[in-house]
Amino acid sequence: MRGLVIKNTGSWYTVKTDEGKVIESKVKGNFRLKGIRSTNPVAVGDRVAIATNQEGTAFITEIEDRKNYIVRKSPNLSKQSQILAANLDQTFLLVTVNHPQTSTTFIDRFLAGAEAYRVPVVLIFNKHDVLDDDELHYEQMMVNLYETIGYVCKEICATTGEGMEELMPLLKDKITLFSGNSGVGKSTLINQLLPGVHLKTGELSDAHDTGMHTTTFSEMLDVPGGGYLIDTPGIKGFGTFDIEPEELTSYFRDIFHFSKQCKFSNCTHTHEPGCAVRRAVEDHYIAESRYQSYLSMLEDKNENKYREAF
Numbered sequence: 001m002r003g004l005v006i007k008n009t010g011s012w013y014t015v016k017t018d019e020g021k022v023i024e025s026k027v028k029g030n031f032r033l034k035g036i037r038s039t040n041p042v043a044v045g046d047r048v049a050i051a052t053n054q055e056g057t058a059f060i061t062e063i064e065d066r067k068n069y070i071v072r073k074s075p076n077l078s079k080q081s082q083i084l085a086a087n088l089d090q091t092f093l094l095v096t097v098n099h100p101q102t103s104t105t106f107i108d109r110f111l112a113g114a115e116a117y118r119v120p121v122v123l124i125f126n127k128h129d130v131l132d133d134d135e136l137h138y139e140q141m142m143v144n145l146y147e148t149i150g151y152v153c154k155e156i157c158a159t160t161g162e163g164m165e166e167l168m169p170l171l172k173d174k175i176t177l178f179s180g181n182s183g184v185g186k187s188t189l190i191n192q193l194l195p196g197v198h199l200k201t202g203e204l205s206d207a208h209d210t211g212m213h214t215t216t217f218s219e220m221l222d223v224p225g226g227g228y229l230i231d232t233p234g235i236k237g238f239g240t241f242d243i244e245p246e247e248l249t250s251y252f253r254d255i256f257h258f259s260k261q262c263k264f265s266n267c268t269h270t271h272e273p274g275c276a277v278r279r280a281v282e283d284h285y286i287a288e289s290r291y292q293s294y295l296s297m298l299e300d301k302n303e304n305k306y307r308e309a310f
Contacts (some may be wrong), residue, residue, distance in 0.1 A: 001058075005046045006220040006228075013042055013060060015050055025050050025058040043069060044218040044230055045086040045175060068117045070177060072235070085177045085218060085230045090120045090170075094180035094189065096127045097139045102181050104142070108293030110179070111151070112251040116243055119177075122152045122170065126185045129157045145287055149254050158189035167193065173226040182234030190231055194221055245298055249277075252294050254286050268298070 003023070007014035015025045027042055042048065042060055049062035069086040093110055095102035107123070114121045123146055125139055143153045156163030170176075171193070178186050190197060218232045243251065245268065249259045255277050259267065263274025269291075280286045 001052065002047065002049050002064075004220070005042055005044050005048055007217065008040060008042070008044050008219075009217045013048075015048060015058065015060070017050070023050065023052065023056070023058045025060050028059045028061065040083055043083040043086045044220050044232075045069075045088060045177075047087065068119050070114060070117060070119055070179070072113065084179060084232050084235075087175060088119050088177050088230075089174040090122060091177040091179060092122050092124050092167075094124045094126050094178065094184040094186050095142075096181075096184045097125070097131055097135050097142070099127055099130055100181060100183045102184060104289040105293045105296055106181065107146075108252070108290060109297060112243070112248070112293075112297060115251040115253070116247070122154065124167070124180075124189070125153060125155045126158050126189065128155055129160060129162075145290075149290075156189070158185040158192055161192050164192050171223045171227050171229060175220075175228045175230065176223075177230045177232065179232055180234060184234070186231065186234065190221070190229065194223065194229065197221055243297070248294065248297055252290065254290060255294055258286065270295070270298070 001017055001019075003015040003017035003021075005013050006016045006022075011026065013025045013027070015023050017023060025048075042063060046066065047064035048060045049064075050058040051061050052058045066086045068088055070084040070088065070091060071081045072084065091114055093107065095107055111121055123143075125143060128136060128139060131139060139155070143155065147153050154163060154166055156167065178190065180186055218230060220228045220230050223229050246266065249269065250256050255269065258276045258280040259269065261276035262269070262272070263276075264272055267275050267277070269275050269277040277286065277291075281288060281291045
């Protein structure tokens with residue numbers, strides 16, 4: 001029997017079979033050990049084969065080849081990855097300029113990780129109703145930066161519903177992952193888009209202006225008219241996984257564009273003479289924030305550690 005993994009609660013996976021049945025399933029012990037360096041060998045969005053048992057539950061016996069996935073380094077186990085979701089058509093990355101602040105380093109790391117696994121990203125700028133004039137100006141600068149690089153950006157207010165009419169057509173007949181830091185308003189946005197879901201929403205921590213987890217597991221939700229939306233727990237950091245230094249340039253669109261003009265084909269864009277990328281940074285064709293994000297990801301490989309700060 002084959003089906004789609006629509007929910008992951010840690011030890012159990014909810015599988016919706018091709019016949020429309022919903023069956024709680026587990027991973028067989030030996031299956032978990034087949035060279036999968038992941039804290040969750042099965043992810044929401046996976047197509048799987050299951051074998052049912054007399055209790056009405058099932059064992060997952062096979063994962064079909066994935067089209068793509070979003071993966072990050074496991075926060076606690078540096079040698080392992082955490083797959084956020086698989087077989088995606090796109091990702092909505094929710095960001096906020098303030099309350100809480102999403103760092104450009106976090107955004108750039110997420111974008112590079114998505115580029116590595118060929119997942120298109122739409123940047124959703126939320127909460128502009130609580131920003132002052134300076135913060136609104138900064139948000140507009142960020143939108144201009146990422147649109148210039150080639151990313152679709154949308155400015156919304158999840159609490160009032162502003163901008164929803166632009167998002168709904170993007171979701172139709174697509175499998176869309178929703179991701180972002182804790183506290184950026186994912187659950188509020190999903191409640192606006194899917195009114196019958198009633199996800200729990202949380203307050204920001206007054207002490208640090210950061211979000212607290214309200215979603216504790218990943219779940220695939222039906223979009224009216226066709227498609228799925230995958231809700232995931234908020235993530236504080238995005239440590240990249242299995243990206244080699246020589247590949248990294250191609251996951252930064254703006255840096256890759258100028259890298260073709262570098263004197264050396266294996267230029268790391270850190271110290272080499274005739275580096276077109278560093279010259280483009282100096283001439284403001286590449287944003288300093290993007291270049292610093294690139295350098296921080298280069299350091300990941302050298303330090304072999306998860307950078308919690310981002």
